[in-house]
Amino acid sequence: MGTPTRSTELTARQLKISPEVAWYCESRGVPLPTCAPKIRTPEPRKVKGARFDPDRVDKVVFEVFPRLSHTQGVWAGKPLRPDPWQVAYILAPVYGWVRKNDAGDWVRIIRTEYVDIPRKNGKTTIVGGQLIYLTAADGEAGAQVFAAATGKDQARYCFDPIKSLAEKSPALKSHVKVTASRIVHPKSGSYFAVVSSIADLLHGANVHGAGVDELHKHKSREMLDAIQTGTGARAQPLVIIVTTADDGRPNTIYAEVRGYCEQLARGVFTDPTFYGVVFGAADNDDPFVETTWRKANPGYGISPTREFLESEAAKAQNSPANLAKFKRLHLAISTKQETKYVDLPVWDRNASLVDEASLAGRDCYGGLDLASTTDLSAFCLDFPDGDGGHDVIWRLWLPEEALAKVDERTAGAASVWAREGFLTVMPGAVADYDFIRAQINRDRETFRVREVAFDPWNSSQLVVDLMADGVEMVNHRQGFASMSSPMKELLRILLEGTAEKPRYRHGGNPALRWQVDNLAVAMDPAGNVKPDKAVSADKIDGVVAAVMALDRAMRAQKPKISVYNTRGLEVG
Secondary structure (H helix, E strand, C coil), X not given: CCCCCHHHHHHHHHCCCCHHHHHHHHHCCCCCCCCCCCEECCCCCCCCCCEECHHHHHXXXXXXXXXXXXXXXXXXXXXXXXXXXXXXXXXXXXXXXEEECCCCCEEECCXXXXXXXXXXXXXXXXXXXXXXXXXXXXXXXXXXXXXXCCXXXXXXXXXXXHHHHHHCCHHHHCCCEECCCEEEECCCCEEEEEECCHHHHHCCCCXXXXXXXXHHHCCCCHHHHHHHXXXXXXXXXEEEEEECCCCCCXXXXXXXXXXXXXXXXXXXXXXXXXXXXXXXXXXXXXXXXXXXXXXXXXCCCCCCCHHHHHXXXXXXXXXXXXXXXXXXXXXXXXXXXXXXXCCHHHHHCCCCCCCXXXXXXXXXXXXXXXXXXXXXXXXXXXXXXXXXXXXXXXXXXXXXXXXXHHHHHXXXXXXXXXXXXXXXXXXXXXXXXXXXXXXXXXXXXXXXXXXXXECHHHCCHHHHHHHHCCCCEEECCCXXXXXXXXXXXXXXXXXXXXXXXXXXECCCCHHHHHHHHXXXXXXXCCCCEEECCCCCCCCCHHHHHHHHHHHHHHHHHCCCCCCCCCECCCCC
């Protein structure tokens, strides 16, 4: 494979395009796009044995797609030629990167393609073209390719445009048979169909390809799980998720997948099988100027047209409801803002080394966050150094039966954390509080644990037992009044720290790094802050425990600080 020219390489770097894809576009006469994605995960360039295969991309871009025809509007009947941004950011990365599998065959590395993009940017054609390719041209015998719908009505909405692509493309007619509910490729024994229930997939589905349109309309992750688990017997399956932004609700399948994409882009995890791009404007961009429209819409000028967005923007200026819809659907700006509190580079530069043996006998202060009995629990010990700095260690516990779900959300990292000692997996389906009690008492034998703060709302018999053991337990509620001061102090200490002189030394605990990246906060009109589990991307229990531990350390260092907690077990 060649290399791009110097000027192309510089432009490609600015546009977040890899050297391989830049070379491909230059060598094939494909102009580089002018609209870079807001977020993009790394291409699998560093996977052992990976190589970029331009012939595979040629087959999709120049052999299969042009055999299909546009079905609507001014382009109806014309060949379906992918736009430069679709080649550079979707087709070339997804279909170009390959490696040998255990059988010695070259297969695609990327198995999940995630495209988050405003409306009217050609979602239907880019998804439909790929699903037809996977059905009739991917070289897979007996391929089963599906579009996942949320119900029977959406099933027709998913199937009909792809059916129309197949029916109205003369070059395809002799290769496929189109029925009322399927597109069949007799030569390979493959077919494409729509599924609108889990039952449709559970009866022997052997998924080679799938398209999930408008992920935010799916009320749970069951359909996506069924599709992904159904790909296990295929050599190079591909699940394509193409969606517009949702309205910012937490704890949805959209929030989970979008959050995972963002974490991969930030380098929190590494998952070469997942590739995602997110197009959109920044939250503070002016929604009524053309530069913002161009920034958010890679197909701007063709689809959507300037006239269309100008008309939609005019409606948005006259109605708050229309403004929210315009920002979400056409600029990919969530209308419900979430506030990220700690940037990962700030957290990382404070890592340092934490030697537990050297902390033996030192004063420390604890924070205990007990989640539900089937979820993560966290205990943090904060060791103030007397000079404004802190050494911090954590104990994290998770029931064994919950590990698989956390693994799903962390690309298997949770099991790695367990093997490396950062997470303790307890036998069974629920938390074993005797197990947690024993660990806290072992820590008391090693360190001088002065106090342990806990949330009385979620207290349990464990708190009573620890008090009986002689632990000084302190109520610490989770409202603005009790959380804001230590939250702000935590951020101040982190910002003050440097790699040369870290102030909040946490040892680079990877399980905590994940939780810090998940952390979002709520803010009241007075500027007080508190951790917000409802809108945080995922678990933050270890951070909450750390904030409570820091609060007790602060009080010990500054006895005159206002008291807003009461000691002992509070009932009611």
